[in-house]
Amino acid sequence: MIPVQSPEAFEAWRHRPGYSWLFKHSRICPDSAAAYEEVAAYEKTHPRDPVGILVVQDAREASLLAEKALGVKHETPQVLLLKDGKVLWQASHDGVRQGAMEMQRLPSL
Numbered sequence: 001m002i003p004v005q006s007p008e009a010f011e012a013w014r015h016r017p018g019y020s021w022l023f024k025h026s027r028i029c030p031d032s033a034a035a036y037e038e039v040a041a042y043e044k045t046h047p048r049d050p051v052g053i054l055v056v057q058d059a060r061e062a063s064l065l066a067e068k069a070l071g072v073k074h075e076t077p078q079v080l081l082l083k084d085g086k087v088l089w090q091a092s093h094d095g096v097r098q099g100a101m102e103m104q105r106l107p108s109l
Contacts, residue, residue: 001053002050002052005055005062009062009067010054010066013082014066014069014082014085015085018084019082019088020082021081022040023035023039023052023078023080023096024066024074026057027057030076031077035079038101039053039067045102046105054066056096070087071087072090075093076092077092078092079091079092
């Protein structure tokens with residue numbers, strides 16, 4: 001996973017052309033630890049798919065900007081599928097699963 005830890009890094013990630021994933025992670029939440037394993041398993045299966053990680057304890061400003069810019073309520077854990085800066089799909093808490101990500105995966109990823 002590629003760190004997205006500053007507002008500038010978030011903006012660069014959000015404006016990537018094409019599809020990408022953004023995983024919002026909390027180091028202190030057990031649910032987030034389980035979600036991390038799910039996202040890591042997805043990334044291992046699809047190593048060419050860009051997956052960014054935003055650790056909320058280290059990147060509060062970037063996390064707040066993500067909520068505002070993407071129009072998606074902040075939750076952790078949370079995974080978002082982006083295309084050209086727009087959210088196509090998101091899941092949080094127990095919904096962050098490798099299988100759910102697989103179902104959203106588009107052929108062009």
